Amino acid sequence: MSDPGAGAPHRLITIPWSHYCEKARWALDRAGVPYREDAYLPFAHALPALWAGGRTSVPVLVSSAGVLRDSTDILRYADTLVPPERALFFREFREPDAGRAEVEALEELFDLDLGPATRRIAYFHLLPDAEGTFTLMGGSFRALEGAGAALPWWFGRGAFRAYFPVARSVMNAAMRIDAASAERSRGKVRAVFDAVNERLRDGRPFLVGDRFSAADLTFAALAAPLLVPEDHPASLPPPGELPSDLRALAEALRGEPAGAFALRMYREHRHARPGQSAGG
Numbered sequence: 242m243s244d245p246g247a248g249a250p251h252r253l254i255t256i257p258w259s260h261y262c263e264k265a266r267w268a269l270d271r272a273g274v275p276y277r278e279d280a281y282l283p284f285a286h287a288l289p290a291l292w293a294g295g296r297t298s299v300p301v302l303v304s305s306a307g308v309l310r311d312s313t314d315i316l317r318y319a320d321t322l323v324p325p326e327r328a329l330f331f332r333e334f335r336e337p338d339a340g341r342a343e344v345e346a347l348e349e350l351f352d353l354d355l356g357p358a359t360r361r362i363a364y365f366h367l368l369p370d371a372e373g374t375f376t377l378m379g380g381s382f383r384a385l386e387g388a389g390a391a392l393p394w395w396f397g398r399g400a401f402r403a404y405f406p407v408a409r410s411v412m413n414a415a416m417r418i419d420a421a422s423a424e425r426s427r428g429k430v431r432a433v434f435d436a437v438n439e440r441l442r443d444g445r446p447f448l449v450g451d452r453f454s455a456a457d458l459t460f461a462a463l464a465a466p467l468l469v470p471e472d473h474p475a476s477l478p479p480p481g482e483l484p485s486d487l488r489a490l491a492e493a494l495r496g497e498p499a500g501a502f503a504l505r506m507y508r509e510h511r512h513a514r515p516g517q518s519a520g521g
């Protein structure tokens with residue numbers, strides 16, 4: 242497979258299946274920005290992210306304009322590279338406008354409430370199953386291989402078995418993943434999905450205005466861990482391959498207007514970058 246990021250002036254440091262990384266990747270792909278993706282396993286990502294001038298969380302984008310350490314900043318950067326009428330934050334409105342303020346408010350709501358909640362629920366169900374996690378991680382790296390996300394040489398089953406229990410305990414502690422917090426996160430997902438269902442009740446094609454915005458992209462990307470869209474470039478497992486509780490939740494959410502909306506955003510607006518096939 243050709244490397245679409247070869248010689249690229251941008252470097253995106255990721256954990257390949259991370260939904261905040263996918264949010265940034267989607268915006269860069271959409272803006273046609275050439276970049277190389279340097280993908281790491283959780284914890285292996287922290288030092289490269291720091292060395293690049295970021296902090297320990299990813300995505301980090303190293304660009305000629307500097308180092309961007311947050312997915313929202315990366316979306317705003319991508320907006321400087323597209324014509325105003327395609328900007329994710331509705332840059333065509335020069336003055337602060339109601340639509341633009343709505344996009345900003347929704348993007349922030351999804352970042353703060355939806356992203357941490359979908360991640361916690363997904364990990365709560367996935368991490369107890371080492372084999373399933375191995376398959377997910379390996380699949381994501383392979384799907385993004387053309388973008389530079391080669392599997393680390395030590396990611397054989399033996400090494401993974403040694404690495405995984407330690408990584409899992411640290412992840413559980415760092416993200417405070419347990420049954421009670423997963424239940425609270427379900428409540429947050431419920432509230433966000435209710436709000437999006439309500440917004441879509443009038444049949445609107447997008448969350449704000451009449452075109453795709455940062456609100457649509459952020460909702461779809463950050464809901465993805467619980468919706469497992471077929472068109473996700475990190476090749477998430479289909480619902481049928483998820484642990485049973487997570488499968489039931491994915492199927493229920495996919496059946497709601499908000500879930501169907503996010504899947505449609507993936508189908509219609511998540512175009513693969515050159516040199517990489519969508520969904521794998």
Ligand SMILES: N[C@@H](CCC(=O)N[C@@H](CS)C(=O)NCC(=O)O)C(=O)O
Pocket residue numbers: 256259260261262287297298299300310311312313352360
């Ligand atoms: N507000 C940040 C959140 C990024 C984030 O939570 N990244 C996670 C991966 S999904 C991470 O790197 N966690 C590891 C850490 O914080 O050390 C953004 O939008 O970029």
